[in-house]
Amino acid sequence: MKTVIFREHGGIEKLEYTDVPDPKISADEVLVRVRACALNHLDIWVRQGLGIPVELPHIGGSDIAGEIVEIGEYVTGFRMGQRVLLAPMHFCNHCAKCVAGLQNQCPEFTVRGYAVDGGNCELIAVPPVNVIPFPDKLDFIQAASVPLVFLTAWHMLVGRAGIRQGQTVLVLGGGSGVGIAAIQIAKLFHATVITTAGDETKLEKARALGADHGINHYKQKISEEVRRITNNAGVDIVVEHVGAATWEESMKSLKPAGTLVTCGATTGSSAGFDLRFLFSRQLSLLGSYMGTMGELYEVLGHVFAGRVKPVVDRTFPLKEARAAHEYMEASQMFGKVVLTP
Numbered sequence: 001m002k003t004v005i006f007r008e009h010g011g012i013e014k015l016e017y018t019d020v021p022d023p024k025i026s027a028d029e030v031l032v033r034v035r036a037c038a039l040n041h042l043d044i045w046v047r048q049g050l051g052i053p054v055e056l057p058h059i060g061g062s063d064i065a066g067e068i069v070e071i072g073e074y075v076t077g078f079r080m081g082q083r084v085l086l087a088p089m090h091f092c093n094h095c096a097k098c099v100a101g102l103q104n105q106c107p108e109f110t111v112r113g114y115a116v117d118g119g120n121c122e123l124i125a126v127p128p129v130n131v132i133p134f135p136d137k138l139d140f141i142q143a144a145s146v147p148l149v150f151l152t153a154w155h156m157l158v159g160r161a162g163i164r165q166g167q168t169v170l171v172l173g174g175g176s177g178v179g180i181a182a183i184q185i186a187k188l189f190h191a192t193v194i195t196t197a198g199d200e201t202k203l204e205k206a207r208a209l210g211a212d213h214g215i216n217h218y219k220q221k222i223s224e225e226v227r228r229i230t231n232n233a234g235v236d237i238v239v240e241h242v243g244a245a246t247w248e249e250s251m252k253s254l255k256p257a258g259t260l261v262t263c264g265a266t267t268g269s270s271a272g273f274d275l276r277f278l279f280s281r282q283l284s285l286l287g288s289y290m291g292t293m294g295e296l297y298e299v300l301g302h303v304f305a306g307r308v309k310p311v312v313d314r315t316f317p318l319k320e321a322r323a324a325h326e327y328m329e330a331s332q333m334f335g336k337v338v339l340t341p
């Protein structure tokens with residue numbers, strides 16, 4: 001099959017469009033023909049070698065949609081040709097955390113395409129627990145655009161921050177994958193949503209998704225604008241993933257007893273703050289990583305019902321993976337960048 005691999009870490013020139021042997025499924029696996037695989041910033045970091053060490057050569061790509069082309073003899077409940085998306089994670093499925101439904105706390109947990117190979121290829125063998133059929137109204141490209149960012153945003157807002165109806169939520173980077181999902185999920189809870197972006201076009205698109213207020217983070221100071229918008233109250237929840245560049249502004253935007261939840265550090269992983277500010281304002285700082293299978297089914301229910309929508313920026317053929325990575329690194333997109341074999 002065709003695949004995009006890298007044999008060593010580095011720039012986009014390390015991505016190689018090449019042939020590898022077709023995967024063989026075991027009796028308890030399903031073979032899926034990949035029809036679309038959405039990119040995430042994670043793909044760039046893994047290629048650059050910025051995360052945990054991965055086995056090389058490596059196939060990236062976390063968000064996969066395709067059709068079932070082979071079913072292992074021990075697997076039931078699926079049919080050939082079925083259109084499915086894949087839960088973008090790997091877990092053991094039998095430890096105490098997994099059986100408690102807390103897959104993202106499993107000792108073996110990793111994101112698909114990170115410590116295990118992903119879907120930048122034509123065929124992928126996966127356990128049936130990862131395989132989720134999706135309705136006809138979504139095409140493969142839309143389906144591939146959902147799992148990682150919607151699960152991440154759902155776990156942040158619902159699983160970790162415990163969002164309640166009518167709260168005020170600041171979503172950093174409203175044009176990012178997580179931002180696009182978080183805005184829509186917060187609106188499911190009738191939240192007042194303030195979001196940030198680097199240009200007016202992205203802010204306009206974020207408003208179209210439901211954001212009530214937009215802040216241009218290049219022209220305006222985030223915490224000052226939040227104070228102005230909220231009549232000095234601040235927000236209940238900040239959805240962070242930008243990291244060093246915005247951390248201080250994010251903390252300053254919280255109301256007393258507010259919650260900052262973070263899933264990323266795109267602009268840098270070191271941030272400092274005054275402990276007196278943390279305790280005297282009784283703030284909560286929460287880390288969040290992906291989510292559980294239960295949460296994935298929960299948010300997919302909203303996607304399948306059309307209450308929240310995947311946003312696709314553009315697609316590239318798999319063989320143009322380098323151009324797709326380059327496009328992502330330039331941060332010009334609003335929504336998902338998707339590779340199609």
Ligand SMILES: [Zn+2]
Nearest residue numbers: 092095098106
């Ligand atoms: Zn486990």
